Amino acid sequence: MGSLPRAARLYVAVVLVGACVVIVRGPFNFTGVGWFTLVVLASLFLLCESAPASFSSLRGAVWSPSSSATLASVVLLGPVGAALVGFSAVLRVRRHTQPVRRFFNAGMYALSAYAAGRAFLILGGHVGVPSRNSFPGIIGPFAAAAAVHVIANHGLLRGVLWLTRSGEGTARKARTGLDLRLMLSDLGYAAFGLLIAALWSVVGAFAAILVLIPLFVARWAIGQYAAQQRAYEATMAALCKAVETKDFYTRGHSERVSRGSAMLASEIGMRADRLEAITYAGMLHDVGKLGVPTKVLQKSGSLTEEEFAAIQLHPMRGLEIVREIGFLDEALAGIMHHHERIDGRGYPLGLAGDEIPEFARVIAVADAFDSMTSTRSYRGARRIDQAIAELRKWSGTQFDPALVDAFVTALQRDGWERPAPVDPPAGPPDGITAQDHDDPTAPLRVVENR
DSSP, rough: OOOOOHHHHHHHHHHHHHHHHHHHHHHHOOTOHHHHHHHHHHHHHHHHHTOOOEOGGGTOOOTTTTHHHHHHHHHHHHHHHHHHHHHHHGGGGOOOOOOOHHHHHHHHHHHHHHHHHHHHHTTOOOOOOOOOOTTTTTTTHHHHHHEEEEEEEEHHHHHHHHHHHHHHHHHHHHHHHHHHHHHHHHHHHHHHHHHHHHHHHTTHHOOOHTHHHHHHHHHHHHHHHHHHHHHHHHHHHHHHHHHHOOOOEEEEEEEEHHHHHHHHHHHTOOOHHHHHHHHHHHHHHGGGGGGGGGHHOOOSSSSHHHHHHHHHHHEEEEEEHHHOOOOGTTTTHHHTTTTTTTTTSSSOOOOOOGGHHHHHHHHHHHHHHHHHHHTTTOHHHHHHHHHHHHHHHHHHTTHHHHHHHHHHHHHHOOOOOOOOOOOSSSOOTTTOOOOOSSSSTOOOOOEEEO
């Protein structure tokens, strides 16, 4: 949140003002529970918030089990007290946290906690230390409060991320699966809030200390998952970097194909886990070029039959390279078949129509579009409208017509930023390639062997 757009700054201000309003608007009704309880729960909240797990996939978003403290305050302190606990995020101990981010988080947590507290009361929950007779009646209102808290919290967060990085809409959509998993985690750990409230009648403030161990075990588990996600991304980045070292004119191509594939997949309603998988497939679709000789990739003249065969084998080479990477799953089919054609004249297996896996048909559209809108040695980048016209021209023969239409719709909504021209390295040994197997308007030139 370094340099916020004007709309994002306004959004942060509205959230902060809203939090202040709900805190000061009415009397504090703590129903026999005093300020000491507020301080204990705020301390627990800050302790959880000061050691969050960060996710590179969400570009700066973090997770912590602090919802346990805010949900406990919903029961013990009511809506306003819960909002105060959430607003204590402004005091959290984290270095290098920008003031605007600190205040937005405080406002976000306060509004989420207040909304949860109101839902708890509306559905029949009673503020105060629950007794034995409070169960099981309290479970329904508390579950609703937890759901409202999670939805409000994630909704406010996604709002500021959307306004802050409006040009990365497809990248955010591709992380929907991770968002859902974090929401489910928040719902699960919110249950600790009811445990804290229930134990309060037995051990008092010591209840907050008793839950620290399971909460930090949860924090450790999420941290391990976050580390695994970063390892996945590092693996893909290393493979893509290796490909770009061999084929310098495709620098950034894999990332853009990944973004375009996710944009198209989102447009056709692909579910969250498949959205995540297709971003991997788009990123690694050309990894098989590692098995193609560099002199073939950078050849300036026509290809021999053997060289053309080497190009055609790169999807199969890619499958061989990444097939043991467990998290790819359905992405493997996209890597293997992204050069198949609807009319059956593609490679490596000559599949046609619906025989081609959906992942491969999606990647084929994004792959060709990025190739056409990127600079190549033999031509400049085409305009967006020109590339769209070519996609439509080859719709039904090379590309799935329904996916072309969906991609054009997604382009009109989200836009597309063409890459800057790439300067070739000095003195390539075999000249600069004029071959482009991704561009439907630049068919490969093959000469017979002599």
